[in-house]
């Protein structure tokens with residue numbers, strides 16, 4: 001296999017999920033039955049101990065591992081492996097009662113009461129010390145147990161704390177970054193409105209009751225929150241690794257649409273990327289749109305380490321915290337897991353194995369429902385996934401997802417766009433722009449990496465940087481080298497406006513703005529009201545195509561670029577709407593307004609034709625069918641064909657494939673029923689006879 005196994009002690013597709021036996025200590029017969037049912041569902045791994053602190057340490061320094069020992073032994077005897085968690089995601093009552101500083105402080109300065117989870121202060125020395133004590137105990141006791149294959153560090157890190165300890169750490173972070181208040185005042189542009197800082201103690205986290213008009217402050221605060229979360233996570237990693245450095249560590253991320261933390265920074269500290277995926281299948285906007293959004297998140301998770309990842313949580317059927325807990329329709333569970341594997345997952349793990357009887361998660365579905373039986377639709381579908389993953393292990397596990405296209409999605413850029421006052425305070429849809437750009441590649445089975453501004457672009461043919469408002473990490477130099485060496489770069493409206501501190505670039509056509517590469521510079525940016533639009537006119541092969549531009553439109557001054565399409569209306573009628581510039585051996589394109597998916601589909605169709613991008617399958621893919629591939633160890637394509645539409649599909653083939661589930665061979669046409677999938681292996685081309 002191309003990649004090192006995620007869990008070397010048990011190098012197989014993982015099937016399992018969060019198991020919470022501490023909720024069932026009064027029901028020994030249920031705990032016994034659970035293991036029988038897990039075996040029946042082909043579960044080979046569970047995550048244990050995520051919320052077990054109160055059961056491991058019921059009173060300060062009084063520890064009880066007996067129940068956990070018993071659980072792990074019983075699981076291990078049944079051949080079930082364990083991803084063991086550190087319990088720092090939720091603390092016991094006694095800890096918060098005795099040490100108030102562990103409770104988070106809100107933006108308005110009020111301290112939380114006890115309750116909830118993932119809401120401790122990351123800076124608190126007391127919390128770090130108590131976490132270290134319990135982590136050390138767990139690590140010494142279990143790090144060399146044959147069942148334990150990975151550490152699950154804490155749970156779904158998120159949020160921020162405004163306590164005095166965190167404020168002090170924030171000021172130290174700034175002092176190290178800027179050195180002097182003079183530099184901080186300059187880089188935050190704090191001399192406006194007389195907001196000049198004259199004393200470090202004046203620096204407070206951004207707050208709607210206080211300072212929220214300095215975007216440099218907002219950005220640095222968010223960077224500090226990520227840094228402090230990493231610092232906390234690293235202290236846990238060091239503790240568990242000290243007992244056995246061979247056991248890999250992970251934590252569960254929450255996908256691309258969680259923008260509270262910079263996952264690209266966090267990923268550097270982890271051995272395995274894992275994430276919790278809860279799409280709203282069967283929502284009114286349709287499964288095709290949901291599948292596309294979900295695929296984008298899977299692609300980003302795979303791109304964090306350019307490696308397979310773990311699907312650490314998903315629901316076997318309903319998600320209790322969605323606005324409506326809709327059941328996954330028959331077949332959707334297995335289809336959604338195939339989608340994850342298609343984009344690089346080497347597991348299907350659930351929240352949860354056994355459905356909680358009471359409290360917040362009693363209506364979240366589980367492998368084993370309140371009925372406690374194998375005779376439920378959900379149990380049977382989970383079992384079907386287990387059987388499928390066993391079949392996939394020998395030819396999918398650890399395989400690669402080679403990509404020739406990268407889309408730049410940078411969460412720090414999102415923070416900057418969200419914080420900016422203007423040019424559209426009614427919302428600038430950065431996520432939407434990424435999705436519109438992604439559509440063509442998803443629809444056509446072309447693998448895309450989702451990378452941030454720190455990426456190395458040299459291995460790609462095509463790099464798309466939608467709405468990259470903030471240029472940081474020397475990205476201009478990397479883009480310049482990429483295009484110069486023959487790469488194709490596409491940027492879109494509201495790109496290259498500010499530096500990493502949200503200070504606007506000065507000058508007309510400057511290298512800081514990448515004007516040399518783009519062959520133009522932006523003179524004005526026009527905000528459009530909701531419902532407003534301009535129109536683009538684009539001549540292609542003697543046909544005139546029109547597209548509506550909304551939200552933001554730029555008035556562009558061309559220098560060396562070709563004008564490919566123009567605006568049709570208003571005072572910038574005739575001005576460039578799409579530009580193309582030859583630079584070195586490559587080309588740089590720019591789209592000067594918030595464009596519809598159809599415009600991007602046409603642009604990328606043209607670029608694809610020229611660049612001959614690698615596709616999962618050389619075939620016309622029907623609408624709503626997603627085709628994705630991973631590369632088998634002998635270089636052949638493993639093709640995942642998934643029909644998210646409401647119609648059966650028939651795909652004409654130009655090559656021959658073997659269905660790895662049924663063994664059937666297909667050479668001319670591939671039938672894929674609605675809401676079903678096929679996993680194919682490309683057959684070697686026949687020798688000339």
Ligand SMILES: [Zn+2]
Pocket residue numbers: 104105121122123124161162163164165166
């Ligand atoms: Zn704090």
